[in-house]
Amino acid sequence: MPLTIATWNINSIRLRAPMVIDFLNRFKPDVLCLQEIKCTSEQFPSETFTSAGYVHQAVHGQKSYHGVATISRLPLTEINSRQFCNKQDARHISTRVQFDGNPLEIHNFYVPAGGDVPDPDVNDKFRHKLDFLDEMHQWFAAENSRNSRVMVGDFNIAPHANDVWSHKQLLKIVSHTPIETEKLDLILADGNWVDLIRKHIPIEQKLYSWWSYRARNWDISDRGRRLDHIWATPDIASRSIRAQVLREARGWGEKPSDHVPLIIELSHS
């Protein structure tokens, strides 16, 4: 059996816990990384997931906004949360699971959205996003020789032209501006990461993980962006055998998340 890791920006875990349970029962990932749980750690519905077999849980919550959690059927060790930009935002949690006889480090991120105006001199939220990316770069560039690592989550950047519905029309829209995509490319390159989703789904193919709530018909208009990612160090990337982006999840239930789950399967040696 391969090791299966999933990531999903759930946009309120209390509202969509039943949907997550359905997802877990159907796709049976070993580890699920959640973003935008939008609750405190105390409010996280732990017992719901314990009952479903996900008894190992690492939660970094925050009232109303942001918040990340990693839940697992396998033991989680070395649970850590890093603070960025001297803020108390809950945007990262790291854990380890055993894979192939070695500890595999899993970083779960919720990168700031960045607001509307792509100018750091005018928009503090955009400045925060750029500063956050710079800190990510410094951190992982300093540790780029370490292997056995995965980083996942809502990076809030669609890096490639085929990661958005219209490259030309989104070049000045936050999430696809050159200053953001160049910083993300630098984090990937200097951190020695592999874009695992694009290893399996060619860059020539349009691919999205988020569709706005505001579109009349998300499926027909299909104006999406690939904001969610799974990256791995080369040793782990060489083990990946399958990647899925669950587009269908955007239509689940009466009130779906605006993001869909990503799943990666890693084979043992």
Place this chain on the structure above:
DNA sequence: ATGGCGGATCTTATCCGA
């Protein structure tokens, strides 16, 4: 530009997301 929605809370109004 899709921004015509949806989530949480200080709830019938406001902030935030992207």
